[in-house]
Amino acid sequence: MKLTVIGIDIGGQSLKWGLYSAGSDGLCADVGARRRATSVVETGPQSTPNVTFARLYEQIISRTGRLDTSTLLVGVSTPGLIQSGTILASANLPDWHGTHLPSLISQIFGVSADRVAVANDAVCHTTNIACRNPHDRVFCLTIGTGVVGGFAAGSRVLTDAVGCGEIGHLPSDSRGYSGVLDTVSTGFAAWTCPCGSLGCVELVVSGPGLLRLGRYAAVRLNDPAFTAALGMQNSPQQNLSALVERARYGDPIACDVFALAGVVLANAAAPIRSFFNPSLIAVTGGVARSFDLLRPAFERRLGELCFPNNSLCSSAYSHRIAVDPSGLTGVAGAAELAVRQFQAY
Numbered sequence: 001m002k003l004t005v006i007g008i009d010i011g012g013q014s015l016k017w018g019l020y021s022a023g024s025d026g027l028c029a030d031v032g033a034r035r036r037a038t039s040v041v042e043t044g045p046q047s048t049p050n051v052t053f054a055r056l057y058e059q060i061i062s063r064t065g066r067l068d069t070s071t072l073l074v075g076v077s078t079p080g081l082i083q084s085g086t087i088l089a090s091a092n093l094p095d096w097h098g099t100h101l102p103s104l105i106s107q108i109f110g111v112s113a114d115r116v117a118v119a120n121d122a123v124c125h126t127t128n129i130a131c132r133n134p135h136d137r138v139f140c141l142t143i144g145t146g147v148v149g150g151f152a153a154g155s156r157v158l159t160d161a162v163g164c165g166e167i168g169h170l171p172s173d174s175r176g177y178s179g180v181l182d183t184v185s186t187g188f189a190a191w192t193c194p195c196g197s198l199g200c201v202e203l204v205v206s207g208p209g210l211l212r213l214g215r216y217a218a219v220r221l222n223d224p225a226f227t228a229a230l231g232m233q234n235s236p237q238q239n240l241s242a243l244v245e246r247a248r249y250g251d252p253i254a255c256d257v258f259a260l261a262g263v264v265l266a267n268a269a270a271p272i273r274s275f276f277n278p279s280l281i282a283v284t285g286g287v288a289r290s291f292d293l294l295r296p297a298f299e300r301r302l303g304e305l306c307f308p309n310n311s312l313c314s315s316a317y318s319h320r321i322a323v324d325p326s327g328l329t330g331v332a333g334a335a336e337l338a339v340r341q342f343q344a345y
């Protein structure tokens with residue numbers, strides 16, 4: 001039976017979707033290869049799930065015409081803690097708490113709720129990476145509005161633990177960083193995260209976090225032109241682009257914002273690496289496009305933290321890093337998850 005699959009990736013600022021087709025015996029990789037369309041609907045802290053999904057459905061129908069719900073599957077990637085399709089908590093989408101997404105999508109799309117697969121973004125991004133790298137132990141780092149981590153081994157994705165992979169809400173620190181931000185590098189440890197904790201990774205490593213750190217550093221280091229440059233654009237994404245551009249031109253403060261973020265990320269990721277010893281660290285999400293700016297400090301610090309004094313042990317912790325800047329791993333992973341769930345029945 002030919003299936004039509006809608007993959008939906010809910011982000012903290014926008015929602016992306018894609019339309020796929022798959023045979024019921026097809027490999028999940030086929031789904032991604034047959035992507036036909038992707039588009040975007042805005043989300044954000046002011047958004048509500050009913051309005052967002054009504055807009056999404058209108059957009060899908062206007063692009064594709066009415067879909068046959070007897071062969072339709074829907075996969076949803078969403079941030080936060082998810083239990084049986086319900087969003088228990090999401091730091092960036094507070095009005096979505098308590099929403100049972102399969103029921104809502106069933107009501108609006110006219111598809112049976114048991115054909116709607118919902119998982120958090122860590123699971124969906126990891127599913128896509130695992131489908132493409134079935135022989136690896138995968139540690140997937142998704143860096144966008146927030147930061148999450150997912151695990152897979154032999155293409156089996158760890159999917160059943162609520163709250164699994166919330167690396168963005170691990171407290172971290174700047175140990176191992178040294179540079180022009182030395183005098184400000186410890187300040188973020190006192191910042192409060194929307195989750196209620198202090199000094200969480202995503203306060204400085206996410207898209208909004210990098211911008212927050214850039215502004216903080218520019219003010220503390222008395223660089224008014226830099227401070228102004230990071231607040232003059234029309235959107236947070238454009239302000240982040242201004243920071244990225246400055247780093248690419250070699251501005252020392254901008255460069256070290258990324259270097260410090262790389263160290264903070266490595267300090268949180270190193271214990272996970274020692275415990276799980278991934279053969280592949282995959283980086284996805286909106287910040288993947290700028291990961292080259294974090295990567296040198298991230299890799300250096302990881303190397304300092306896993307058996308640094310024993311070359312035989314450190315060689316056992318060999319892994320490769322793959323960066324996917326396509327922005328589509330969540331959409332494709334959600335679609336693949338829906339196919340996997342349907343085939344398991």
Ligand SMILES: [Zn+2]
Pocket residue numbers: 168169170193194195196197200
């Ligand atoms: Zn947090």
